[in-house]
Amino acid sequence: xxxxxxxxxxxxxxxxxxxxxxxxxxxxxxxxxxxxxxxxxxxxxxxxxxxxxxxxxxxxxxxxxxxxxxxxxxxxxxxxxxxxxxxxxxxxxxxxxxxxxxxxxxxxxxxxxxxxxxxxxxxxxxxxxxxxxxxxxxxxxxxxxxxxxxxxxxxxxxxxxxxxxxxxxxxxxxxxxxxxxxxxxxxxxxxxxxxxxxxxxxxxxxxxxxxxxxxxxxxxxxxxxxxxxxxxxxxxxxxxxxxxxxxxxxxxxxxxxxxxxxxxxxxxxxxxxxxxxxxxxxxxxxxxx
Numbered sequence: 527x528x529x530x531x532x533x534x535x536x537x538x539x540x541x542x543x544x545x546x547x548x549x550x551x552x553x554x555x556x557x558x559x560x561x562x563x564x565x566x567x568x569x570x571x572x573x574x575x576x577x578x579x580x581x582x583x584x585x586x587x588x589x590x591x592x593x594x595x596x597x598x599x600x601x602x603x604x605x606x607x608x609x610x611x612x613x614x615x616x617x618x619x620x621x622x623x624x625x626x627x628x629x630x631x632x633x634x635x636x637x638x639x640x641x642x643x644x645x646x647x648x649x650x651x652x653x654x655x656x657x658x659x660x661x662x663x664x665x666x667x668x669x670x671x672x673x674x675x676x677x678x679x680x681x682x683x684x685x686x687x688x689x690x691x692x693x694x695x696x697x698x699x700x701x702x703x704x705x706x707x708x709x710x711x712x713x714x715x716x717x718x719x720x721x722x723x724x725x726x727x728x729x730x731x732x733x734x735x736x737x738x739x740x741x742x743x744x745x746x747x748x749x750x751x752x753x754x755x756x757x758x759x760x761x762x763x764x765x766x767x768x769x770x771x772x773x774x775x776x777x778x779x780x781x782x783x784x785x786x787x788x789x790x791x792x793x794x795x796x797x798x799x800x801x802x803x804x805x806x807x808x809x810x811x812x813x814x815x
Contacts, residue, residue: 529576530583534578534591537607537614540598543591545583546615546796547576553644553806554617557583558608560626560785562685562692564590566706568623570791574799582615588722590713598723600729601737605634612642613676619644621802625751625787626651627726630737633767637740641752647763647798649751650707650786654738657730658760662691667730676724680719688723689714695758698783699790738770748771750793753786755777775801 530545545565548611555575559565565583565726568575586604587595598607608631612620614725621644624632629651636643643686652659665672676684689711689796693702702710752764779786779794787794795806 530572530581530615535614537610540587540595540607541593542587542611543585544615545572547572547579547581549576549580552578552580553578553802554620554621555581555802556612556615556617556620556624557581557593558622558624558628558631559583559585559589560628561589562689563626563710563785564706564713566590566709567702567785567788569703569706570788571795578799579621582617582620584611584615586627587629587711588719588726590709592695594716594722596718596720599654599725601630601634601726601733602729604631604726608632608635609639609642609706621645621647621805623798625649625785626785629653629767630730630733632719633737633741633744634733636744636746637737638742640745643746644809645747645749645802647749647751647801648786649749650753650756650759652730652734652759652763653767654741654763655766655771656735657734658762660695660758662695663758666724666727670728673724673728677717677721681720682715684717685715685720686711688720693712696783696785697789698753698755699781700788702788740774741767741770744771745773747801747805748775749785749797750774750776751779751797752776753782753784753789754780755782756784756786758784767791790798 585592629648782790
């Protein structure tokens with residue numbers, strides 16, 4: 527884990543696991559866990575990030591090492607809780623990296639709380655309007671039967687099936703380490719957590735139509751990235767999001783599958799660092815003008 531310190535903390539009534547390297551005076555950076563993974567998905571970035579940022583990586587409720595929370599399940603509920611996370615860690619106008627489930631969560635938060643996030647890197651997710659992707663993805667979003675079937679076997683079995691399916695479509699260039707894979711699995715084999723993960727996807731039919739309208743109000747710079755060979759969530763989802771955002775850029779991560787930030791971590795991280803550097807430079811120039 528490099529210089530990142532892992533710990534847990536209580537935010538409201540939920541125990542949250544996080545990894546952090548706090549450095550006062552450096553630009554603040556928040557990373558959120560994807561689904562069904564944990565913040566260990568960013569393990570290849572730790573050394574570079576701790577050199578440049580005051581960084582906090584958080585397992586969202588129902589994910590990774592954080593507690594299950596039935597009242598923090600939908601996109602809107604996760605977005606509201608994100609504000610509590612920022613307050614708890616005293617993150618004021620941080621840059622944020624939030625791929626996968628973090629994307630609709632962060633877009634909802636930014637639409638509801640203008641000016642709080644300095645910049646965002648998101649993508650590899652269904653976010654706006656009717657989401658597009660593989661049959662498995664679409665059924666998990668739109669079919670109550672598919673959601674029930676995923677949960678019906680219980681956490682230990684249903685979670686293993688869910689993680690196995692995710693691993694089969696998530697990687698093309700790399701594989702998670704044994705430690706990371708075990709951590710991802712542990713975060714999904716408890717029924718209450720799996721219920722929250724399936725419930726998050728099940729909230730899309732109500733959430734993404736509103737986001738299609740509301741993301742146009744987000745003025746902060748947003749970088750939308752997507753794995754070039756993502757066969758689970760169609761690239762069109764990220765392209766459409768970038769087109770609707772008033773201050774955005776879009777790019778593909780070469781060779782990567784669905785979990786692009788972990789499948790091709792070096793290219794993804796370079797885009798993150800370059801984007802934040804540009805945003806910081808623009809802000810500094812504006813101050814000097």
